[in-house]
Amino acid sequence: MIYFWENRVELGVSLNEMYRSIGGTKQGFHQMMDRRIRYNEEMIYIKDLLHQIRENHPTMSCRAMYYKINPSTMGRDKFEQMCKELGFIVEKRIKNCRTTDSTGVTRFDNLLTDLELAYQSGMVQ
Numbered sequence: 001m002i003y004f005w006e007n008r009v010e011l012g013v014s015l016n017e018m019y020r021s022i023g024g025t026k027q028g029f030h031q032m033m034d035r036r037i038r039y040n041e042e043m044i045y046i047k048d049l050l051h052q053i054r055e056n057h058p059t060m061s062c063r064a065m066y067y068k069i070n071p072s073t074m075g076r077d078k079f080e081q082m083c084k085e086l087g088f089i090v091e092k093r094i095k096n097c098r099t100t101d102s103t104g105v106t107r108f109d110n111l112l113t114d115l116e117l118a119y120q121s122g123m124v125q
Contacts, residue, residue, distance in 0.1 A: 001018065002033075002036075004018050005033070039074075042072070046079075047086065049069055050083065050086065050088050059090055060090070062083040062088060063076065
């Protein structure tokens with residue numbers, strides 16, 4: 001439909017005939033075009049914002065950027081998908097630092113295994 005609309009003069013096809021053939025209306029088509037234009041304008045704006053944010057915060061996640069920008073034309077998952085397509089995803093770094101190293105620990109025998117303990121009632125210490 002968009003192709004016909006953009007090339008309506010060269011094709012010589014009436015758009016009214018096209019609307020009837022696909023079962024749509026002029027109003028529906030132009031509402032779709034308005035939504036698409038608004039989406040493309042916001043995409044350009046968001047792309048510039050993402051570049052600015054990435055300069056100042058090189059490790060900020062896409063989800064944090066979504067909540068910071070809060071775009072009106074897309075949800076969180078679509079925004080994250082767009083960031084992935086544009087190359088703004090920050091890969092997780094695997095930390096090799098471990099705080100516990102038990103290779104040099106000395107193990108001691110349990111000296112209480114065979115010991116019987118006697119209980120005396122009434123004695124207070």
